[in-house]
Structures are given as C-alpha cells and as structure tokens.
Amino acid sequence: MRDLALIGFLTALLGLGLKRPFLFVLAYAYVDIVSPQRLSYYLLNSIPVSMIVAGLAFAGWLIADDKRHLKVTGRQWLMLVLLAYAGWTTLRADLYVEALSKWDWVWKAMAWAIFLPLTLRTRLRIEAYLLFMILSAAAIVIVGGIKTLLSGGGYGVLHLMVDNNSGLYEGSTIATVAIAIIPVILWLARFGTVYARDWRVRLFASALILACLLIPVGTEARTGLVCAGALAIFLLREAKNRIAYMAMIALAVVVAVPFLPQSFTGRMSTIQTYEADASASTRLAVWAWTWDYAKENPLGGGFEAYRQNSLRVKMVSSENVGVVELVDRSVVEDQGRAYHSSYFEMLGEQGFPGLILFLLIHGIGLIRMEVLRRRHRGAEGDQAWISPLATALQNGHLVYLVGSLFIGIAWQPFIYMLIAVQIGFDTYVSRRANEGTRRPWRKAPLAASPAV
Template identity: 60%
Template sequence: MIDLCLTAFLCLYLALGLKRPFLWVLAYLYVDILAPQVISWGILSHLPTSLIFFTASFAGWLLLDDKSDSRFTFRQFLIVLLLLYCAYSTITADFPVEAAAKWSWVWKALIFAIFLPLTLRTRLRIEAVILVMVLAASAIIIDGAIKTLGGGGGYGALRFFVDNNTGLYEGSIISCVAIAIIPLILWLARHGTVFPSDWRVWTFAVALIFSCALIPIGTQARTGLVCLGILAVLYLRTAKHRFLIMALMAGSVALAVPFLPASYTARMGTIENNQSDKSASTRLAVWKWTLGYVGDHPFGGGFEAYLGNSLRFETVQAQTSGNTTILVTQTQEDGSRAFHSSYFEMLGEQGIPGLLIWLTLQISGLIQMEILRRRWKKRTGPDEQWQAPLAVSLQLAQVIYLFGSLFVGIAFQPFILMLIGVQCGLWSYLGRVEPKLAGRIMQRPPMRPGVAAVTA
C-alpha cells in the first residue's frame, strides 16, 4: 500500500506539471530530500526517480515556463566556479574510482543549486520551495521523534523509514538539518500564505519544532546538541526578555536531564573530554593529517582523498580502583578515516582554491541576508513585512549549518545547497521588485489641501 501511494503521488505530480511546470521543481525537491525510491520496495525502487524529476524540472522551465524575470546572481557564478573546479579535481583525483562515485551526485546537487533561483520569480514560488523542503525533511524528523519517544534511539541505532545511513538518513546530518530548519518553520507559521497562520498551523509548527529538538537526543549526535545550543544563543541575541528566557531554558534542561538515557549523557560528556573518546581523537588526528597533506598538495586530492590517510594518535582513559584514579594513555593506529568536517573536507579534497570558493559562497550568503534584513526590517506596507523575517530565517539556518559542518562532512549536502539556491532566489527577486514598489510609492497622487488639513 505504501509503495502504491508513493507511486500514485509522484504520477500525480508529473501530470499536474504539464499545466504548471514549476510543480516538477517541487517534486524534485521532495524526491531528493525524502528519497521515496529508497522507501519503496516495488515500482519506484526500479526506476531512476531522481533523474526523471531532475530532467523534468529543467525541461519544464526551458520549454514551458516564463523566463522573463530570471536573473543570474554572483553566488550562482560562484557555484559554477566550484562545479568546474570539482570536475577538474575529479579528473586528477588520488582515487579516481571512488572520486567518480561521489562526483555522480555532487554535480547534480550543484547544478540544481544553480538552476533553482532561476525559477523563483514570485513570493509564492519561494514560499512553496521552503514549504516542500521543510515538510519533506519533517517526514524523516517526525518518524525519528516518535521512535525516540518510544525509546528507540541510540547512536547509530535510530532507524528512520529505512535502514539507510546516507543523506538525511544519517544521524549527524539529520540532527544538523533538523535544528537548521526551525527558523524556517517559525517563518512559515507566521508569514505563510499556502497555509495561513492560525491555531492549527501553530499547533503543527510547535509539535514539529519539538520533534526537531528530539532528533539530537534520538540520534545521540553531538553535532545536534551543538547546533541546538547555537540556535538558542542566536535567538537570545534579539529576544526582548532574554534573562527570563535564559532562566526558562536552564530550568527546562535541569528538568530534562534526569529523563535522558545514560548512554546519551555519557556520549555528550565526551564533548568536554574528547581525549577519552576514540572518535573525537580520530577526528583531531585526521584534521592534523589534512593540514600536512594540503601543505604538499595545495590543490587537494579530489573526492575521497581521505582514503590515503594513515593515523597514529593517543587516547586517555581514566581507570578507578577504590579512591584511586589512574589515567592510562594508549596509542592507537587507524587509516582511511573520513574528514568529519566540511571545512577539512573542502581543504583535503579541493585544496586551498576550493575551500576559498566555498567559504566565499557561504560568507556572501550571510552578508546578503543581512543586507536584506536591514533594507526591509522597518517597512510597514501590506506586502512588505515578510521579507526581513525570511532573510533572518535563512541566515540563521545557514549559521546553524556552518557550525554543524564543523563536525560533519556535509560541504556538498544537497539540502544545504537548496537553501543556498533559495537565498539566491530571494536576493534576485527582491532586487527586481524593490524598484517597482518604490516607483508605485513615488507615483501616488498628492492629497488635496482640504483633505490634508482635515487629516492634520
């Protein structure tokens, strides 16, 4: 039954797209985020579902959609530059077979991030993309939250729809994304027009935010805890009653800790004492190896360059006997360990030039969203109050991603590249409509003297 429903849903998307080709763009977002072909065990599992909707979204825009308001932005040019550089590094990669496997999905994610802003010509389209992205990710999040409440969590043990450890189905990645979309959930609840703000929308939004907060607990991913803490600090920055909120947050944490599983609190404790955790020690060793590798290979080693690393590091374990505690140092050896950081992933795979392009892409997004926030925050017109909050929400989502990516190799995560595409689309759209809004204000006829006097 699930397989038939998923298949019928996607067939309906294909049919409706013949009249509204932008729906194929939304369908691709849904397919690429949720991966229904992985959940399915029947028809969809045997079809190149992602490729079908990827091709349909491009064909629909080229052949059927209006392109008069499409604009190419500076950040899209940066993505093109990154795409070309990654193509070159793949050709010259240290491990060509493994690099080609990663390139097979990275190029598609980058191409779609370049293409998506060209389709975002209206507010409705921008909102629709954000809505589909949030709801598609929320399907995984709600599933994980329910299982967490039922006691089915654990590091590497929480299973979502399928027993899969790639994309958003990986614990650390979904933990980062779950926290990153919280600002977007709040924006949709306040300013959404597809589902206008009312008690039903807010009830679902609050429940979804609670589910997002449960994901770091269910996956026991330290990345999620860090992201949640950063988001709390960012919201406190602009809160009116910050001391009251801080007290409530501290009280909530104090009440929640006794109910958390011992395995969760033990794992979170390794954030402070990383030397006692082999995983954390390995990451530090990989990062040290990457710095040395880039010193000899400034242009990087291509995708999956980490396969060439050989590590030697020390861990410290506390052994207690009675009232005596002894610290025991053990030497560990390992190899072919992943970067576990987007920054070191870019540095090791794409070298210094690739890292600079990627950082420019990220930092320019933060700057552009801040410009939009300041430009629109004091406007009071009937259709001028959603822009600044959306810019802030996209900025917060990106900040959470940048902190979370310190500990997870998600430099090319498609969901994040989609968010960058939405930022580019918002920047282009507002840059196009703002002069028109200003022109309408300037063209308003002056008030008659008598009316002005009465008003005064």
C-alpha cells in the same frame, strides 16, 4: 502498499505539474530529500526518478516560465566555478574510481542549486519551495521523533525509514538539518500564505519543532547538541525580552535532563573528555593529517582522498579510585578515516582554491541575508515578511556551518537548496525594490494566491 502510496503521490504531483510546471520544481525537492526510490521495495527503485523529475522541471521552466526578469547572480557563478573545479580535481583524483562515485551525485546537487534560483521569481514560489523542503525533511524528522519517544533511540541504531546510513538518513546529518530548519518552521507558521494561519498550523509547527529537538537525542549525535546550543544563541538576537528568553531556555534544559536516556547523557559527556574518546581523538588526528596533506597538495587530491590516511592516536583516560587517580594510556591505529568536517573535507579534496570558493559562497550568503534583515527591519504591510525570512535563512545557514565543523557535509544537497532559496529571495526583493521606485508594492489577498 508502501510502493503504491509513493507512486500514487508522486504521480499525482507530477500530473498537477502538467498544468502548473513549477510543481515539477517542488517535486524535485521532495524526491531529492525524501528519496522515495530508496523507500520503495521493487517499483521506484528501478527507475531513475531523480533524473526524470529534474528533466521535467527544467523543461517546464524552459517552455512555460516567464523569463523577463532572468538574472544569474554572482553566487551562482561562484557555484559554477566550484563545480567546474571539482570536476577538474575528479579527473586528476588520487583515487579516481572512488572519486567518480561521489562526483556522480555532487554535480547533480550543484547543478540544481545553480538552476533553482531562476525559477523562484515570486514570493509564492519562494514560500512554496521552502514549505516543500520543510515538509520533506519532516517526513524523516517525524519518524525519528516518534521512534525516540517510544524507544529512546541510540547511536547508530535509530533507523529512519531506510537501513542505508547516507544522505539525510545519516544520524549526524539529519540532526544538523533538523535543528537548522527550526527558524524556517517558525517563519512559515508566522508568515506563511499558502494556508490559513490558525491554531492547527501553530500546533503542527510546535509538534514539528519538538520532533526536530528530539532528533539529536534519538541519534545521540553530539553535533546535534552543539547545533541546538548554537541556535539558542542565534535566536537570542531577535528575542524581545532576552532575560525571559534565557530563563525559559534554562528552565527547559532543567526539565528535560531527567527524561533524557542515560546513553545520551553519557555520550554527550565525551565532548569534554575528547582525549579518552576514540572518535573525537581520531577526528583531531584526521584534521592534522589533512592539513599536512594540503600543504603537500595545495590543489587537493579529489573526492575521497581521505581513504589514503593512516593514523596513530594516543588515548589518555583517567579514573579516580579513592584518593588515587589511575591513568591509562594507549595507542589506537586507524586507516581511511573520514574528514568529519566540511572545511577539512573541502581542503583535502579540493585544496585551498576549493576551500576559498566554499567559504565565499557561504560567507556572501550570510552577508546578503544580514543586509536584507537590517534594510527591512521594522517594515510593515506587504514587506513585513522580508526581514524575518532573511533572519530565518541566515540562522538556519549558521546552524549548518556550525554543524559542518564536525561532520563532512560540504556537498549536502539540502544546504545548497537553502542557498539557492537565499539567492532567489535576494533577487526577488531587490527587483521589487527597484520596481517600487516606479509603483508601490501591492499586497495580494490571502484567499486569492497568485499563480505559480
């Protein structure tokens, strides 16, 4: 039944794409994020669904899309340079066979991110793609939220529809993404035009945000807790009454703590006692190893270069017994430990040139969203949505960058989709501003959405 439902939905979506080719682009977002081929037992998992849908999306754009305002931006060129550089490091990788396995999905994610902005030429398209991204991620988040409410979850035991612990189905990754999409959910609930903005939309958005907040609890991912704290700080910037906002956050934390599983609070407490936690201590050791490796190999070692590391980590733990403090010292050995940081992942695999390109792509995105946020702050009418969307995309991006400090998601396709939406949004607003010098912007009525 699951296979039939997945095939039926995907077939219907692709069938509609024959009339509106942009729907192929939306279908790819669903396929890439949810990965229905991984959920299928025997039908979709034998078909190259992602390649087929990507081909349809590109063909639909090439044949039927309006290309009068076609523009390739600086960030797209930077992503192309990074992709080419990653291809070069793959050819000379220290572990060539392992590197090819990662390259196989990295180039597809980057190629899509470079292509996607070319299709996002209207507000409706930008909003529709964001909506598909959020709802596709919600398919995973809602399952995780329900399981957390029913069972409390647990580190490494919260299964999110599939047993394969990779992509967005990996605990720390989905915890980061779940928190990162909250600002976009809030924007869609407030400014979305694909649907009528009534109590049903607000109710669903509230429930989805609750599910997003439950994901770090269910996965017991410390990264998720850090991201949630960072988002609370980022949202403070736009709060009308900051004192009331901080009081509400403090009250929510006080109310929530008694209901949290003991295993969750115990794991979160290791953030302060990292020297006694093997995971945190080896993570620091990997970072030190990567830095030394990069100094000897400044151009990087290619994908999966971390598999060469060999670590000896000194552990220190203490326990108070009466008035006496017992200190236990031990040494833990580990090999092939993953980077557990996107920045060290880029440094180790792509060297200093790759890390610089990575930082430029993300840094320019944050700056451009800040420019749009400030330029259109206080705008009314048909421009009222611009500054809030720039803020939402910027906050989501910042949450990802915070989470990236502690998990290796430098090439995560979801964030590159978000960057592509930023580029399309930036290009669209700039083009309309230039057109506005010749004619005023016109607001499309809600009941008659423009064609996609």
